[in-house]
Amino acid sequence: MNPEQLSEPLASEQCANKVMEVLPVVMKFLRAEMRSHKSSSLSVPQFRALAFLHLSPGSSLSDLAEHLGVTKATASAMAERLVQRDLITRLEHPQQRRQVVLTLTAEGLTLLQESRQFTRNKIADILSQLPPQELQAVETGLAKLGNLFMIS
């Protein structure tokens, strides 16, 4: 008999249900907080793009697209908006003229750091309702989930 057809679900399926149920709700909170940050707000993908360029300055557009898990067309449009807002620079690579070199501006770095701290604090406020042991459980669970889904 196939376990899927019995009343007792697999543990992995139960856990998958939790992923489907919980993640969208918390993501919505995350998005709203990042969006609400003073005049200069960031979307979650924009935040991730800036964070990536902070860690890997001088990345190409393909690098960025790969990291974000989007197509190059999508990454190109995103980069264009960030250039327009003076949060990143996009220069031609001196040797490989096909490639672009993406780098955070000082303004981009400042906004990244402000936004990160602001959002972290908002989330931490909510999380601090948990007793230390449960907080640890959440962090551990997320870390394991992250290891599984973050290839790089």
Next chain:
Amino acid sequence: MNPEQLSEPLASEQCANKVMEVLPVVMKFLRAEMRSHKSSSLSVPQFRALAFLHLSPGSSLSDLAEHLGVTKATASAMAERLVQRDLITRLEHPQQRRQVVLTLTAEGLTLLQESRQFTRNKIADILSQLPPQELQAVETGLAKLGNLFMIS
């Protein structure tokens, strides 16, 4: 001395960092899976809307907006798309003529169930790489996170 200014971060802030780091990546996977489901794909918000109407048939637009955490304008546009695709019906409430009555169609129910099973299986496939104990840790952590962020 203020703990935020020391090198040792608060546990809640560490955990918040994990939320910011992990959630977008897993969400992207979730979104891609739901989107890839045969010809008739659903976005995550659409999936959530159908799931809500399955649990609470006959809800009003305001109910839906409230549940999804979006404005009524956003919910109205979403509902319109679902009506166009014959996944829900939108009727006038017989007594309260201001309100609409939203209900899943048979087609909507089928797609919801197929999509849920398909996506759950895809996520469970990944999760099943974890040993049982760690799987349990992930589920527990998500459950706690969910309790915190899901008011209703």
Next chain:
DNA sequence: TATTGTTATACTCTATAACTATA
């Protein structure tokens, strides 16, 4: 007057397809 819902507008994310320029 307050509430329900829609419409208009604008912006971002996202993909696919077609394209240019470079290697």
Next chain:
DNA sequence: TATAGTTATAGAGTATAACAATA
């Protein structure tokens, strides 16, 4: 020819503001 990136196009999510209809 293959790769890097852009542009055109389309559709969805999202908000704000203005509005109509109803209670």
